[in-house]
Every structure is written in C-alpha cells, then in structure tokens.
Amino acid sequence: MKLNIAILPGDGIGPEIITQALEVTKAICTKFNHELTYKEALVGAIAIDKTGNPYPQETHNLCMDSDAVLFGAIGDPKYDNNPSAKVRPEQGLLKMRKELGLYANLRPINTFPSLIHKSPLRPDLVEGADFMCVRELTGGLYFGRPQGRSEDGNTAYDTCVYTREEIERIVRLAYKLAGQRNKKLTIVDKANVLCSSRLWRQVSQEIEKEFPDIETEYMFVDNAAMQIIQWPKRFDVLVTENLFGDILTDEASVITGSLGMLPSASIGIHTSVFEPIHGSYPQAAGKNIANPLATILSAALMFEYAFDLKKEGALIRKAVDASMEQKIVTEDIAFDGKAYSTFEVGNWIVDYIKNS
Ligand SMILES: NC(=O)c1ccc[n+]([C@@H]2O[C@H](COP(=O)([O-])OP(=O)(O)OC[C@H]3O[C@@H](n4cnc5c(N)ncnc54)[C@H](O)[C@@H]3O)[C@@H](O)[C@H]2O)c1
Structure with missing residues (x-):
C-alpha cells in the first residue's frame, strides 16, 4: 500500500518523540512492504517564530494532501507565561482541528501489566x-x-x-x-x-x-x-x-501509569491526525528523556484507523509491550531507577519490529 503522511513535530519534546514514531513507522512499512512517503511541516510556537502563524497555510495544504498526519505536541513557556500574547501556539492546534474538521478525538485507555505498579x-x-x-x-x-x-x-x-x-x-x-x-x-x-x-x-x-x-x-x-x-x-x-x-x-x-503512554486519533471530515495526548513537556525538551511510547502508539492507531492495517498496528503494540516487559523504558516509568533514553527506547522497538 502507498502511505503518504504529514509529519508535524511541533515544539518542546515534539521533535524527539516524533523522530522515534517515524522510525517505527518506517520499520513497519519495510516489514510489510508498504511504500512510505512523508513530508515535515511547521506548527505551534516554532511556526510562529518562523512565519508568524501557528498553523501556516503551507502546513494546512500538506495535511490536506496527505493520507494521515502524525503530530508531536505544541506549546512553549514563553507563551504560557505571557497571557497577553495575541498569537499563541494553541491557536495553531485549534485551527488545524477546525480546518481539518477533526470533530472526534478517540483516546483508548488501557493498562499495561508491567506498569500497574506505577499507577x-x-x-x-x-x-x-x-x-x-x-x-x-x-x-x-x-x-x-x-x-x-x-x-x-x-x-x-x-x-x-x-x-x-x-x-x-x-x-x-x-x-x-x-x-x-x-x-x-x-x-x-x-x-x-x-x-x-x-x-x-x-x-x-x-x-x-x-x-x-x-x-x-x-x-x-x-x-x-x-x-x-x-x-x-x-x-x-x-x-x-x-x-x-x-x-x-x-x-x-x-x-x-504515565501521561507519556496515551495515544489518540482525531478523525473527522478531512485527513485524520494521530498524536499523543500529552503536551510539549518543555522541561524535558532536548534532553532525550521523554517517553516516546504515546507517540509510537499513536502511529499504531494511524495504521489501524487511517489505513485499516490491523496487523501493522498490532505489531507496534506487541513491540511496545515487549519493551516494557524487558524494562527498556524512559525515566517516567522506570523500574528500580534504571532508565533508558528516548532514542534507546525507540531504537529497541525498531529492532524488535525488524527481528520479529
Ligand atoms: N496537544 C498538545 O500539543 C498539548 C496538550 C497539552 C498541553 N500542551 C502544551 O504543552 C505545554 C506544557 O503543558 P503541561 O506541562 O501542562 O503538559 P505536558 O503534557 O506537556 O506535561 C505535563 C507532565 O506530564 C508528564 N509528561 C508529559 N509528556 C510526557 C512524556 N512524553 N514523557 C514523560 N512524561 C511526560 C511530565 O511529568 C510533565 O511535567 C504547554 O504549553 C501546553 O499548552 C499541548
């Protein structure tokens, strides 16, 4: 199948977690012989900084032309702490939802046996x-x-x-x-x-x-x-x-067990958007410590809901479960104080997919 997706990393930890979800998406496409094309675009505070608009027309056009959108997170303390700022990153998210007609946000809530102790x-x-x-x-x-x-x-x-x-x-x-x-x-x-x-x-x-x-x-x-x-x-x-x-x-x-675990699918009239429910966690930006699993699980939802590719979604979930069973996790859900980086967790999941 041909998969044409838009990648919107956004702000804070957005780029780090999206990179891991994209690597997982690539690994799945290779494994199941899908042809993946993707293109990145700006959204949120970074889009304001570069264009003055939190959801530029170019980004909207890319979303409309794609089969699915993989979205990181938006938000920056410089706007959170300035209530009088007229242009705000959140306006980009709201505009995207409105213009793509994303009237339904689906958020599956389930437990992971190895994380029960974290709740x-x-x-x-x-x-x-x-x-x-x-x-x-x-x-x-x-x-x-x-x-x-x-x-x-x-x-x-x-x-x-x-x-x-x-x-x-x-x-x-x-x-x-x-x-x-x-x-x-x-x-x-x-x-x-x-x-x-x-x-x-x-x-x-x-x-x-x-x-x-x-x-x-x-x-x-x-x-x-x-x-x-x-x-x-x-x-x-x-x-x-x-x-x-x-x-x-x-x-x-x-x-x-952690906000870093919850994926979501936003579906509606035009292209569907797949994103973690958490925000841009600015305190962790650039530190390679954020949990990428919510975004990786959002990629699983993307395969299932945007492309009706159930086996592909299931393999991502299996890989995520295995990473937790093997205790290859970031600090927010670490066992006995042993934490892995965002990159290491993503990389482990990619290897699991390649080898399964
Ligand atoms: N959809 C979105 O893009 C979205 C959603 C919520 C908040 N925001 C924005 O994000 C910024 C920060 O907001 P906030 O601090 O209220 O919410 P947040 O979700 O960014 O972080 C809240 C807390 O949750 C935990 N957390 C969140 N994501 C995590 C991850 N991937 N790995 C590990 N722990 C994680 C951290 O302990 C963090 O302090 C604000 O600018 C806000 O407007 C954006």
Whole structure:
C-alpha cells in the first residue's frame, strides 16, 4: 500500500518523540512492504517564530494532501507565561482541528501489566481496565463565540456552543465504536446545570433508539470524574463534549501509569491526525528523556484507523509491550531507577519490529 503522511513535530519534546514514531513507522512499512512517503511541516510556537502563524497555510495544504498526519505536541513557556500574547501556539492546534474538521478525538485507555505498579490507584482497581474515551473536538467552550474581556479588562467570558448536528455526529460515532467493543456507552454531560448539556442529552436520547443493542447510560461529569478513578473497569465507551473530555482523559491517564503512554486519533471530515495526548513537556525538551511510547502508539492507531492495517498496528503494540516487559523504558516509568533514553527506547522497538 502507498502511505503518504504529514509529519508535524511541533515544539518542546515534539521533535524527539516524533523522530522515534517515524522510525517505527518506517520499520513497519519495510516489514510489510508498504511504500512510505512523508513530508515535515511547521506548527505551534516554532511556526510562529518562523512565519508568524501557528498553523501556516503551507502546513494546512500538506495535511490536506496527505493520507494521515502524525503530530508531536505544541506549546512553549514563553507563551504560557505571557497571557497577553495575541498569537499563541494553541491557536495553531485549534485551527488545524477546525480546518481539518477533526470533530472526534478517540483516546483508548488501557493498562499495561508491567506498569500497574506505577499507577497511584490500587492494582485490583485498574488491572484489566480497558475503555475508549470519545471527546468532541471542534465545539464547546474552546471554539464558542463571543469570547473576550470587558473594556476595563476585569470581566472575562467564554461561550459554550453546541449544535444538534455536532452532537449527532459524535454520538453516532460513539455508538458505532461501542458496537465494535462491549456494547456499552456512557454519555457524560452536566445536563442538570448547563443548557448545552441538555441539548446533548435530548439529542442523545433520540439517537439511543437507533441502537437498541447498545446499553446506554447517562452520567454527570462530576460523577464520571469520580467513577473513572473509583471503578474504571465499568466503562466501555465514554463520549463527552470538548472541555469535559480534555479533563477526564488526563485524569484517566493515571490508570495507565504515565501521561507519556496515551495515544489518540482525531478523525473527522478531512485527513485524520494521530498524536499523543500529552503536551510539549518543555522541561524535558532536548534532553532525550521523554517517553516516546504515546507517540509510537499513536502511529499504531494511524495504521489501524487511517489505513485499516490491523496487523501493522498490532505489531507496534506487541513491540511496545515487549519493551516494557524487558524494562527498556524512559525515566517516567522506570523500574528500580534504571532508565533508558528516548532514542534507546525507540531504537529497541525498531529492532524488535525488524527481528520479529
Ligand atoms: N496537544 C498538545 O500539543 C498539548 C496538550 C497539552 C498541553 N500542551 C502544551 O504543552 C505545554 C506544557 O503543558 P503541561 O506541562 O501542562 O503538559 P505536558 O503534557 O506537556 O506535561 C505535563 C507532565 O506530564 C508528564 N509528561 C508529559 N509528556 C510526557 C512524556 N512524553 N514523557 C514523560 N512524561 C511526560 C511530565 O511529568 C510533565 O511535567 C504547554 O504549553 C501546553 O499548552 C499541548
């Protein structure tokens, strides 16, 4: 198969972790006789520095012309610490999501046996947890207008907007995913307080009738935040709006053991984007210590979701599992204080793929 992908390393640890995911992608393509072509483009703070735009038109064109996008992370302390900066790296990420129509962010949450000890939760609670978070990605507070400040600067406001169409497409997608898994869907909202959540619930209740074989439950977000930690094994597929999904999935990462382990797939109208859920971890940039596994696992999702190449994705997962069993891991999940570098972990996984 011909695979034509766009590589967007971004900021901070982005370039280091993307390099490893790209090497793994190359190794898989060689192993399974796929023809890989790829091209890099700018996004985030580095794109602002070089072009003044966090998501330049050239980057967008490349994404549109590619079959899939492999994305690192964006964000730089010089913008985080300057609330009055008019142009910000995050605007690039939001613009990319909007322009590519990436309305669904899929975040699989599962445990790795060798990492159970890293979770602050009791092993019997997390062992075997395996669910999929579906986060709406192009609506809600992050995109709603008006947004701004009063003239005197002492009042600020954001607006949470959702349309029926936006809710329908994400809830239908979540039902389809539940149908491919254990046939249970949890719809998370705050319908007791928020008007936008009440529309979510109304639309969801209408769609529910189309999927009688799926067990549906509705849960308030505060309750969901508690249950994810207290009883993670009860979930199969969970769908929610943008801000709730952002927060709940970071919370769910403690089940896995490290934020450096969680991949995601953003799918929608145009090219899909595959990226770790963590940020640019600027403290680790250039130190060769960041965990590349979330990005490598995002490459596995890319093979599965963008190209329907299941065996290729499975081999990446197998290699990642093996690296953890062999304790070839970065410092965030190190066993007995023995840590390997970003490069060493990536290299070990590439060798495993070549030799398997
Ligand atoms: N999708 C994105 O690109 C994205 C997402 C979240 C945050 N950000 C941006 O990233 C910057 C830093 O934000 P933050 O510190 O809140 O979040 P972060 O995810 O970058 O880091 C939070 C903590 O998680 C751990 N961590 C994250 N990635 C890791 C990895 N690969 N290996 C090992 N440990 C890892 C580290 O302990 C780190 O201190 C900010 O500028 C923020 O806006 C970007």
